Amino acid sequence: MWKSLIVLLIPALLAAKVHYAKVEPYETITLKAAASGQIVDVNLDAEGTRVKNSRVIHIDDKLNRIDLNDTKESLVLLEQMLGINQEIADSLAETVKRQEGYYHRISKLATASKTQKDNAYSAFASAKTQYLGTKEKIVSLKKQILDMRYKIDMLKDTIAKKSIVLHDRYLDKLLVKEGEYVAPGSPLARINNMTQAKLVLFLEPEELPGIKQKHVFLNDKATTYHVNKVWHVTDEKYISSYRAEIYLSAPKAYFSKLMKVELK
Numbered sequence: 001m002w003k004s005l006i007v008l009l010i011p012a013l014l015a016a017k018v019h020y021a022k023v024e025p026y027e028t029i030t031l032k033a034a035a036s037g038q039i040v041d042v043n044l045d046a047e048g049t050r051v052k053n054s055r056v057i058h059i060d061d062k063l064n065r066i067d068l069n070d071t072k073e074s075l076v077l078l079e080q081m082l083g084i085n086q087e088i089a090d091s092l093a094e095t096v097k098r099q100e101g102y103y104h105r106i107s108k109l110a111t112a113s114k115t116q117k118d119n120a121y122s123a124f125a126s127a128k129t130q131y132l133g134t135k136e137k138i139v140s141l142k143k144q145i146l147d148m149r150y151k152i153d154m155l156k157d158t159i160a161k162k163s164i165v166l167h168d169r170y171l172d173k174l175l176v177k178e179g180e181y182v183a184p185g186s187p188l189a190r191i192n193n194m195t196q197a198k199l200v201l202f203l204e205p206e207e208l209p210g211i212k213q214k215h216v217f218l219n220d221k222a223t224t225y226h227v228n229k230v231w232h233v234t235d236e237k238y239i240s241s242y243r244a245e246i247y248l249s250a251p252k253a254y255f256s257k258l259m260k261v262e263l264k
Helices: 002-015 062-107 114-161
Strands: 018-022 024-032 037-042 050-059 163-174 187-203 216-218 242-249 258-263
Touching: 018 187, 024 163, 050 187, 062 114, 114 163, 187 258
Parallel strands: none
Antiparallel strands: 018 258, 024 187, 037 050, 050 163, 163 187, 187 242, 216 258
16 A cells, blocks of 8 residues: 555656756857957946947957058049049040051052051051050959958958947956957857846756646746756766756846746
């Protein structure tokens, strides 16, 4: 009789297993430098606050901005040169057309001397060579303009990456100080996505069957939440348990509150 009672009680005890979990931000990210340079400004006052559309770290971009302005001026000059050479090419095209017509006419005249015919051909060939040379220069200028525009885009991208601006994110910790030099990949700051929250549980194998269909009770109160994600490999730290996450609405006040969690 006692054995039968124990067998009946074991599933009930497992179903009522109590967990305690801390309300954590939905996502924690470590921002890393995408460009190298010296840190010229760090907004220490922003640490520990939710930042909305504000720069928190500035990497020196002075030389990049000078290079960008010079490159923009160079682009304007190249575009002017292109316009001039296109006008020259149009004029030379007309000259080539006339010289070619003159050469074909005089080459058919029996009264024209060989010298006249040779001179006409030379003038036609010279005009065509000059025209083709200008066309080649136009192609080269177009290529330079494309390269210059690409360089401008690259410089703009680099400058943008040297200003770390947060948009509605919680700045948990700044990992650099003013005056430090950073290389690409250097950690800059740790931020939290606090638009949502989560609870992390570590479950025993016997709790897993039908886990996503179970109801979530928080501090002994039934909720509409459910287990959103379950790892199928045991945790590195808790080697006999499986990690699971429950996603919640963000708390109105503070995170890190300890919650009693039951899955029934």
